[in-house]
Amino acid sequence: MSATTNRRALVIGASRGLGLVLAGELARRDWHVIATTRRNGGxxxxxxxxxxxxxxxESLEMTSPDELAALRERLAxxxxDLLFVNAxxxxxxxxxHEVPTDMFTEVMITNALSPLRALEALRALVAxxxxxAVMSSEQGSIAGNTEPGYELYKASKAALNQLMRSYATRHAGDGQTKLLIDPGHNRTRLGGPDAPLAPEESIPAVVDVLEAQAGAPGLQFLDRDGEIVPW
Structure with a gap:
């Protein structure tokens, strides 16, 4: 990475939850952070x-290829030093078998397709x-899928991981570190009020991992402690 005081990050999906805390934590560590949201304020x-x-x-609807292209132009x-997609x-x-087709499509577009579109649209900005890096989940681990429930969400995260694997293969020679991050089960709108972790606890550890892995080759699927998550 560049000198510590000049580190720059773009965090996609920072209006609330993990993305919000991530953007704030990076800024507190003297990163210069560009954070995207669909709505102003808050x-x-x-x-x-x-x-x-x-x-x-910056304003961005991540599922829109046109808005991704416009953001790329604005940031030309x-x-x-870091492009992090959280969605x-x-x-x-x-x-x-009970999931409606439109629900399946919505979740897959948001959780799997759009993060990779964002990486492809913006990767040229990365030094x-x-x-x-992309926010994934242990729920996307096929090896770890040993308990029932949340089948569509699990499938979307497994698809995200597989697409990221393809991305890493396609761009193997670009010299960029590639990470899938499992932040743990957090008390967010997605994780629910009974989750064991608060984002303020888990995200500083996630940033520690991002900083420690800077410059590492290849793709890794890591948890907030830097441990490998099984595929």
């Missing part, structure tokens, strides 16, 4: 206002030796 704006210019906001000439929705705990 907690992200408050973080930006308190950041002494280290956190700025910038060089990033996931959950539409309940239906067995897969040689920089990192591209």
């Amino acid at each position: 907690e992200l704006q408050a973080e930006a206002d308190a950041s002494n210019g280290r956190l700025t906001i 000439g910038r060089r990033l 996931a929705i959950d539409r309940g705990d239906l067995p897969i 040689p030796g920089g990192t591209v």
Whole structure:
């Protein structure tokens, strides 16, 4: 990475939850952070206002290829040390044979297709030796799928992991670190109020992993402690 005081990150999906805490944690560590949101205002704006210019906001609907292209144009000439894509929705705990087709499509587009579109659209902004990372989940581990429930969400994260594997294979020679990150089960809108972790606990550990892995070759699927998650 570049000098510590000049590190730059783009966090896609930072309006709330894990993405919001991630953007704020990076800014507190003196990264210069660009954070995207679909809606202006809210907690992200408050973080930006308190950041002494280290956190700025861009508007983005990640599922829109046109908006991704427009963001790339707005950021042309910038060089990033970290591109982090955070996006996931959950539409309940239906067995897969009860999932409506439109629900299946919505979840797969948001959780699997759109993060990879974002990487492809924005990867040229990442400096040689920089990192591209995506928020995944242990729920996407096929080896770890030993308990029932949340079949569509699990499938979407497994698809994300497989697509990231293809991305890493296709771009094996680009010199960029590639990471899938499992942050653990957090108390967010997605994780629910009974989850064992608070984002304020898990995200600093995630940033430790991002910083420690900078410059590492290949693709890794790691948890918040830097341990390998089984595929």
